[in-house]
Amino acid sequence: MATRVKGEDRQRIAFLTEEQEALREEVRRFVENECPQAEVRELDHKGEFPERQWQKLGRTGWLAAALPEEMGGAGCGVVEQAIVTEELSRASASLGIAYFSSNCFGINAVLWHGSEVIKQRYLPGLGDGTIRVAGSFTEPDGGSDLLALRSRATRTKGGWRLRGHKVYTTGAGHAQAAITVFRTSDPGAKRHEGLTEFIVPLDLPGIEIRRMATMGVHSIGTFEIYYNDVELPDDAVLGEPDHAWYNLVKTFNNERLLGAAWAVGNATRAIDEAVRFANEREAFGRTIGHFQAIQHTIAKGYAWLQAARLAVYNAALSQERGGDAVIESLIASYTGSEAGFSAAHAAMRVLGGQGYTEEESVERTLRDAHVAILGPSTNEMVLNILAERLGMPKSY
Numbered sequence: 420m421a422t423r424v425k426g427e428d429r430q431r432i433a434f435l436t437e438e439q440e441a442l443r444e445e446v447r448r449f450v451e452n453e454c455p456q457a458e459v460r461e462l463d464h465k466g467e468f469p470e471r472q473w474q475k476l477g478r479t480g481w482l483a484a485a486l487p488e489e490m491g492g493a494g495c496g497v498v499e500q501a502i503v504t505e506e507l508s509r510a511s512a513s514l515g516i517a518y519f520s521s522n523c524f525g526i527n528a529v530l531w532h533g534s535e536v537i538k539q540r541y542l543p544g545l546g547d548g549t550i551r552v553a554g555s556f557t558e559p560d561g562g563s564d565l566l567a568l569r570s571r572a573t574r575t576k577g578g579w580r581l582r583g584h585k586v587y588t589t590g591a592g593h594a595q596a597a598i599t600v601f602r603t604s605d606p607g608a609k610r611h612e613g614l615t616e617f618i619v620p621l622d623l624p625g626i627e628i629r630r631m632a633t634m635g636v637h638s639i640g641t642f643e644i645y646y647n648d649v650e651l652p653d654d655a656v657l658g659e660p661d662h663a664w665y666n667l668v669k670t671f672n673n674e675r676l677l678g679a680a681w682a683v684g685n686a687t688r689a690i691d692e693a694v695r696f697a698n699e700r701e702a703f704g705r706t707i708g709h710f711q712a713i714q715h716t717i718a719k720g721y722a723w724l725q726a727a728r729l730a731v732y733n734a735a736l737s738q739e740r741g742g743d744a745v746i747e748s749l750i751a752s753y754t755g756s757e758a759g760f761s762a763a764h765a766a767m768r769v770l771g772g773q774g775y776t777e778e779e780s781v782e783r784t785l786r787d788a789h790v791a792i793l794g795p796s797t798n799e800m801v802l803n804i805l806a807e808r809l810g811m812p813k814s815y
């Protein structure tokens with residue numbers, strides 16, 4: 420059970436609607452019933468995907484919510500996606516990633532950039548949860564410098580042949596498809612041209628997926644994908660061949676803000692656990708929650724987290740209103756990941772030695788909190804881009 424502290428509406432955002440807050444409450448009830456922390460910890464320990472929870476999630480209708488009404492959806496927007504991401508991640512960061520990946524790299528990317536064929540092929544399965552999509556962009560030689568990517572797709576009769584290597588693809592081991600980017604031509608100095616985005620079924624001959632051993636997000640897992648002359652039909656292209664960059668930028672901004680909702684949700688679990696522990700654990704004849712050092716540690720973590728939460732929903736609302744929300748998403752990403760990391764770290768200190776054990780969820784939230792600092796862009800790169808947007812020279 421999530422700990423209910425006084426003032427359960429402490430996550431309330433003044434500019435969200437009653438319906439949106441009601442959705443938050445519904446998702447919260449879902450995770451309270453379906454994601455007991457003992458089970459989430461066990462799955463993390465074993466590195467197993469929360470399949471039971473995912474199946475149930477598929478029956479709630481939230482996976483389909485962002486689909487258009489004629490496809491069984493509710494036409495929900497980015498704000499609702501952020502709310503569901505945040506609340507799922509408050510219970511299980513891995514479940515939260517699975518949800519936001521399938522929205523960001525699945526439903527949103529397909530609705531924004533997919534042909535009719537791709538929409539018909541993927542949207543129904545994304546809506547009922549039988550299809551999960553991973554986002555696979557980073558390469559061994561192209562991380563922060565994404566445009567240094569070396570993977571190549573060449574034209575064949577009626578399609579494409581893919582040869583390359585992607586690393587750190589979250590969830591690829593149990594996703595049905597990945598969206599990915601390959602270099603398809605060499606336009607000279609303009610590195611952002613000559614790129615093509617594909618949506619690739621992950622069971623095709625020539626695809627090899629290997630798990631990477633990582634610090635956190637064990638239930639969703641981190642993977643590398645080898646493309647050994649993979650044959651793809653022409654209709655697997657998202658958007659225009661050779662002109663993927665501006666579509667990718669829109670997807671990355673969506674990923675930044677949903678990733679920030681994820682980071683905030685994950686760290687809210689840590690704050691929940693810190694409050695619970697502070698009210699239970701006794702030292703010097705009182706519960707430790709009586710000590711101001713403990714109170715301030717938790718209150719500061721919560722305050723920064725709530726400030727980041729405002730940035731997340733501001734970015735979501737901005738993107739929903741039609742803009743790319745570049746600056747808003749960068750700010751959400753930076754504040755969400757840093758506030759999330761600090762709050763999870765603060766929570767671990769509140770729990771003392773117990774916070775370092777796998778008997779508690781706090782150590783998991785701290786391990787998982789690192790991911791948002793590294794991706795989708797490292798916070799150094801986020802600040803680089805933000806500084807450029809503020810009018811300073813491009814530094815990278």
Ligand SMILES: Cc1cc2nc3c(=O)[nH]c(=O)nc-3n(C[C@H](O)[C@H](O)[C@H](O)COP(=O)(O)OP(=O)(O)OC[C@H]3O[C@@H](n4cnc5c(N)ncnc54)[C@H](O)[C@@H]3O)c2cc1C
Binds near residue numbers: 556633790796
């Ligand atoms: C757990 C995890 C999950 C991930 N999931 C995915 C995924 O699902 N899909 C995907 O495509 N990628 C994923 N990534 C990859 C992530 O996006 C990259 O790690 C990130 O973009 C950084 O790339 P890099 O690791 O190659 O670091 P590098 O680019 O090698 O950077 C190393 C260091 O140098 C710094 N640096 C580099 N250039 C500059 C500069 N110009 N100015 C200042 N500092 C700089 C970086 O900030 C960093 O501190 C994931 C990574 C992790 C750790």
